Amino acid sequence: MVSQGGALEAASSTALISTDPPYYDNIGYSDLSDFFYVWLRRTLRDIYPDLLGTMLVPKAEELVANPYRHGGKEGAKDFFEDGFRKVFARARQSALPDFPITVYYAFKQSESSEAGETSTGWETLLEGMIRSGWSITATWPVRSELSNRMIASDTNALASSIVLALRPRPDDAPTTDRAGFIAALQAELPDALRKLQQGGIAPVDLPQAAIGPGMAVFSRYAKVVEASGQPMSVHSALARINEILDQVLNEQEGDFDATTRFALAWYRQHGYTTGQFGDADNLARARNTSVAAMDRDEILTSRAGKVALVRPADTDAGYDVTTDEHTSAWEVLHHVIRSVQSETEGVGPAGELLARAAARPNGPVDPDLVKELAFLLFSIAEKNGWTADALAFNTIATSWPDVTAAARSVPARSEPVQGVFDFSEEE
C-alpha cells in the first residue's frame, strides 16, 4: 500500500522504516515544489482532489531549517533538530524488534573536518538518534547521487552517501565509563576492521565504515560516563573510534615479515623518495634485516649513501616469485600493482603472481596479508597527502576481487608456470 503523510505520523505506524531524511537547509523542498505544484494543481485537481486540495504545498510541518520560517538561523536549526529527534523517538516507540531501520545520509565533502571523517551536523544527527533510544549497528558508505562527483575528485573523495542501520536499544541497556568503552572498542574493532578490509570496502571508505562497529559499541550503552560525570558526546566517541582505528592499523604491522615492516617504517618517513643510508641501516637492524639484502632483493636501491624504496612501476617485469629465494608481502604487493598497471599484463598475470606467491614451497605469502598491506599503505599515503600513491593503493584494493578471481583460475602446482592463461572467469 502506498500512502502519503508527514514523517511524524508515518513513524507512529508499525511499518518498517527506510528513510532519506532532509538535512538542515540543504534544499528548500516545499518552495521548490510550489513552482510545479501550481501547474499540477490546475491540471490534476479533479483527478486527485485530496492531494491537490491546498493552494500551495504544506510548509509548517516541513522538516527543514528555514531561517525565514523559524525566526532566524538559530530557531531554524532548533526546529530541524527538534523535529528530527521527535520523529526518531516516535519511531523508537513502535520499533520492530526483529528488523533494523535504515537511514540514508548524504555526506557533503565540504563538511569534512580536519580529521576528514566527521562534521558537526553529522554528529548532531547521530546524537539525536542515539538519545532517542536507538543503537547504530552499521554505517555503510554508498556511491550514490552524481557519479561524476566521485570521478572528478581525487582519492580524498568520500562515498557520497552513508546508510545507517539502527536497532532499538533495550530499555535496560547498561551504562559504562570511558575505560569500559575503550576496552570494548579495543576488543571488538580489530576483528570488525579486518572483516571490512577482507570484504569489498575501498581503503578510502574504511574510516567511514569503521564508524559503524565503533558506534555499535558506543550506542549499545544507555550512557558512557566521562570522568567528569558527564555523558560522553558523539564527538568524543568518534575521536576515540578514530584513535583505535589508527592503533589497529598500526598493530597490523606486527603481522608482517621483517622486510615489509622495514619498508613500511621507511615509507612512512620518506615515501619513495631518498633518505640517508645510516637511518635505513638502523631501521633495518632493528627489524633483523639488512639494507644490502633488501638492495639485492630489489626492495630498495642503496647508492652513494642514499636509500630509496623501489616504486611498483620500477620493479622487474621478469620477476619470478616461485624461484625467488626470499620474498615478502611488500614485494608481492609491488609486483601485483605493477602487473595490474602494466599495459601488457593486467589482472590475469597479477592473479597468477598472487597464486604462485601463496603456493611458494619456501615461505608462502598470504594474499589476505598483501591486501591488508594495501590498506595500511593507503592510510599512510593519504595522511601524508601523497595523492598518486594513495590512488594506486586504493585502486589495487578495490581491484582485489578481480585479481583473486584470476588467482583462483591458476592451476595448483608449485613449479613455475608461464603458459596459456584462462581468462574466461573474468568475462
Ligand SMILES: C[S@@+](CC[C@H](N)C(=O)[O-])C[C@H]1O[C@@H](n2cnc3c(N)ncnc32)[C@H](O)[C@@H]1O
Ligand atoms: C533527501 S529528500 C529525499 C529524496 C528522495 N530519496 C529522492 O531520491 O527523491 C527528503 C524528503 O523529505 C521530505 N520531507 C520534509 N519534511 C517532511 C516531513 N515532515 N514529513 C515527510 N516528509 C518530509 C522532503 O519534501 C523531501 O522530499
